[in-house]
Amino acid sequence: MISRIDLRGSTGDPRDALPRAEINVADATERVRPIVEDVRHRGTEALIELAERFDGVRLTNIRVPEEAITGALAELDPAVRAALTESIRRARKVHAAQRRRDHTTQVVPGGTVTEKWIPVDRVGLYVPGGRAVYPSSVIMNVVPAQEAGVPSLAVTSPPQKDFGGLPHPTILAACALLGVDEVYAVGGAQAVAMFAHGTQDCRRADMVTGPGNIWVAAAKRLLKGTIGIDAEAGPTEIAILADHTADPDYVAADLISQAEHDVVAASVLVTPDEALADKVVERLTERVAATRHSDRVREALAGPQSGIVLVDDLDHGLAVVDAYAAEHLQIMTTDAPARADRVRNAGAIFVGDHSPVSLGDYAAGSNHVLPTGGCACHTGGLSVQTFLRGVHVVHYDRDALADVAHHVITLAEAEDLPAHGEAVAARVGPGTVQD
Template identity: 80%
Template sequence: MISRIDLRGTTGDPRDLLPRAETDVEAAVAKVRPIVEDVRHRGTDALIELAERFDGVRLTGVKVPEEEIAAALRTLDPSVRAALEESIRRARLVHRDQRRTDTTTRVAPGGTVTERWVPVGRVGLYVPGGRAVYPSSVVMNTVPAQEAGVASLAVASPPQAEFGGLPHPTVLAACALLGVDEVYAVGGAQAVAMFAYGAGECARADMVTGPGNIWVAAAKRLLKGTIGIDAEAGPTEIAVLADDTADPGYVAADLISQAEHDTVAASVLVTPSTGLADAVDAELERRVAATKHSDRITQALTGPQSGTVLVDDIEHGLRVVDAYAAEHLEIMVRDPRATADRVRNAGAVFVGPHAPVSLGDYLAGSNHVLPTGGCACHSSGLSVQTFLRGIHVVDYDRDALAEVAGHVVALAEAEDLPAHGEAVTARVGRTGA
């Protein structure tokens, strides 16, 4: 069911040999450009027509009435409500500890630099729909933005024909639990465009965050600069680094859980143990046939983005998973904590047999909006820092400026920018070193 790649005995860079989902975001940009321009010029009218075209619903407006949000919470299954409330509580604990404090550095007598951390003013939070419903993404986007102190939050999620053109009621209920009362029934690239340019009752946002399909990623790429973005999310992925001590049933269950997201989801096992690989194959055959979304999962596991990678040993395996830079990385080896401490590239690391990715998706307290497609080698997941900007405040008196005036002039003349130096000498004359 899942292919094998044998890297045993190899010493080079494995990145080009590893399974990876193939997505052409640049090609998608050309297709979303007219959608984005339509929203830019026609606003809500465009959003209504696009909802009928892409979502099969005819709307009269895109803003969800507050009474519908409240009603969704009233009718929410009590067990789901309890789970969401606990998810929110744990996420707040983790993200509250990420808050930054302003720092003032005394560079010289009379001269200080303060770094102020200022939240983004307004953020658009995108919550995908489609094959699954993601109230957990409401939590993961909203909590860090709130903990950062963002003053204005709006959520967009695709309209659902089944629910009269509203977003899924569980998504609306999650918004209610978090105190978000500005919600729009808008999906895909048009949601990103709505936040970037404003439309109707939706004011422009400074940033848009949240996962989505290739059309959302393409709109983010196209509009980056017009609006801030968190990342271009690609297909979800899991890598499992495991040795012969790992439980093959656990490994198979986790590979399947990630494949459940989408036919292009990536599930990768990295192991030095052919015995474990064989046992996982057997477990996959048994478990996939018995699970609800077996067709979707089979396509994901048999696709070019998934596979078992054989390595020489755990040391070699660490080099491979660092090269892969997975969105989610599970460590199931003899000494998982020590091994996890050596990982450099991953969106999130899950340590040992009792920390599956599913825990992180919902209730670990960590964030599940994470870098994909190898971007974990240079990017981080969503956090409080995503919604903060560091502003340097420079405060020098005349004596402090005079002390370095000569250095400023020397550097300005070295760069052939004499007016830079003159801006200093106009204040203090040609003094200093």
């Protein structure tokens, strides 16, 4: 069902041996290029035709009517509404604390630099709609954007044939709970193109965020520069570092919960305990047979992106999970908090037996839009900071400028850019420049 990789005694770079999904975004980029160009040139007309081609629905309007959004909330199951409301409350509490404050540093008397945090003007938020329904992704995109103070935001999600060409009603209900009334029934690469270039019905945005399939990732890569992006999200992944103290049933349940997303989802266990590995395999066999999406889970666990990795000890295991740089990293070991403190590369870290990744997906308060494919070694997850730009505001008076003028002129001459120095001398006068 799931392969084993034995790294015990290995001294090489573990990245060469670790399982990883085989996704060719470069190839996909060339395949989405015509779609992006079609949307750029024909706008809404192209989006309507693409919805019929890819989603099997014929739209008359890409924007979701406001009454459909409010109606979805009115008809929402009260238990689901309560769960979404609590998820929003917790996410807002965590993300509100992330908002950076402007700070002014007096460099010298009369000379200050202020770091001013300015939100992006307009953001397009992508919510997937494929094998599953993701109202939680509405929350994870919208809450940090709102807490950052983004003045204009729009949500898009693929049109659903079963719902008359509208996004899934639970997604619309989540938008209503968050006060979002600009929603589009557009998915895939064409949604990214819509935000990047704008159409007759949708103003262009400055940034697009949110997870999606390979076509969404390819469109982000292609349009990066035309529009800001958060990351090229790939297949979801979990790595679990566990030792003999871990409950094999918990480990199996968590591996399966991630595999449930997609046949290319990655589930990886890293352990120095071969007996634990054996027990986890036993529990996987039982649990996979009983889970609703067993075929999907079985294919994901058997794929080249999943596996059980045997290591020498927990220190070796920490080195391996750091090299893997998982989207989700779970620590189920002795002294789990101390070991989690040593982790350098992970999108999010879940500590101990009772902090499963699925908690983070919905109600921990953390954000579940996270870097995949090893990108956690250089990129963080979606947060309030994603939607903020740090701008330095420089304010020097004449005396402060005169005091440093000789250094500026010296450096300008060293770089063979004398006009830079002349721009300073013109203000303070050559006679006031110190030797």
